Amino acid sequence: MSRGFVKEDDQEEIPFIPPRADLPEGTPNYVTPAGMEELLAERTALTEEREGLQAETEKDRRIGQNMIDLKLKQLNERINSARVVEKVVEPVETVRFGTEVSLKIGNADRPQNFRIVGVDEADIKKGKIAFTSPLAKLLMHQEKGKKVTLALPGGERTFEILEIRA
Structure with missing residues (x-):
C-alpha cells in the first residue's frame, strides 16, 4: 500500500538499538x-x-x-x-584468557591490574579488558618479566608483566 493512504499516526519507526560490544567476524x-x-x-x-x-x-x-x-x-x-x-588454575606461567595480569606501564610508579575477559564483560573502569583488544593480544602467551610495546597514535607505550594470577 502506498504511504499516501496510511495515516502518519499509524507509522511506527523501528527503534535503533546500539550494537553490543564488537566481536570481529569469525x-x-x-x-x-x-x-x-x-x-x-x-x-x-x-x-x-x-x-x-x-x-x-x-x-x-x-x-x-x-x-x-x-x-x-x-x-x-x-x-x-x-x-x-x-577459570585457570594456579600456577599460571603465561597470560591467558581469564587471567589477571599486573603491569608496569611506561615509567609509572604503581602497577595496574587487568583481567582478560570476553567482549561483553570488558569494563576498563573495573580493570577488565576484552581479549580482542590490542593490549590483550600483545599480552597473550607472554611470561612474567616480559616487556611488550604497543604502538599508539601518540607514540609507543611499554608494558612490563610483573605478575600473572588466575
Missing part, C-alpha cells in the same frame, strides 16, 4: 563463567522488564516491547554463541 565468543552469569542475568532482567512494561498508549507499549525484543535478540545471539572458558 572470532569465537569466549566468556568467563562470571561473564556468562552476567549475560543470563541481563536476559532475565530484560524479560522481566518486558513483562512489566507499562505505557500510556498502546503505541508506546508496542514501541517499548519492540526495543526490548531487539535487545533480547542481540543478547540471545551472544548467549547462544558463547564459549565458556573455565
